[in-house]
Amino acid sequence: MREIYAEAGLSAGAIYHYFSSKEEIIKASFIFDYQRGLPLFQQAAEDPDPLPAIARLLDFFYAGLESAAALGADRVNIQGWAEALVNPQLLAPLRESFQAFLDELSKLVRRGQAMGVINPALGPEAVGEVILSSYFGLYLQKAFQPELDVAKYKAVVISLINGNFKGTPN
Secondary structure, three states: OHHHHHHOOOEEEEEHHHOOOHHHHHHHHHHHHHHHHHHHHHHHHOOOOOHHHHHHHHHHHHHHHHHHHHHHHHHHHHHHHHHHHHHHHHHHHHHHHOOOOHHHHHHHHHHHHOOOOOOOOOOOOHHHHHHHHHHHHHHHHHHOOOOHHHHHHHHHHHHHHHHOOOOOOO
16 A cells, blocks of 8 residues: 555555545456446457457557556555455456446457358357457566567467467478
């Protein structure tokens, strides 16, 4: 909490004027992150081609990850996620936001399947879960390996999404 006071440039009394507990601060950060992503998901839903829309979503999430890491906030977020695993008050909004993102990704996948650009044999929810897992996995990996090159990671994920992972035989 002292770190939060210092980062915010506020006293404990000022912080507790807005939040009654540490849990409320964490919950507010979960809700903020969720709300920050909503306009991008709306733009993605309106994009005529779902594959570039998914790539832009990854750009947004991966850029956010890099800026959080640069500020040292990545570890704070990971601690918040861990706290949510044992605190139902925190778990509920986190699950809601993850589910909302998964639902939107699944819609994009279904649209891509209907257009013939995404394999129709794949489960849309499973595709969305893999895309989200690429973000969460990278988030954790970046916390352990700050030097990890997010651009190279993203290039591989986009290559997998676009079906360009397999090389041509000699």
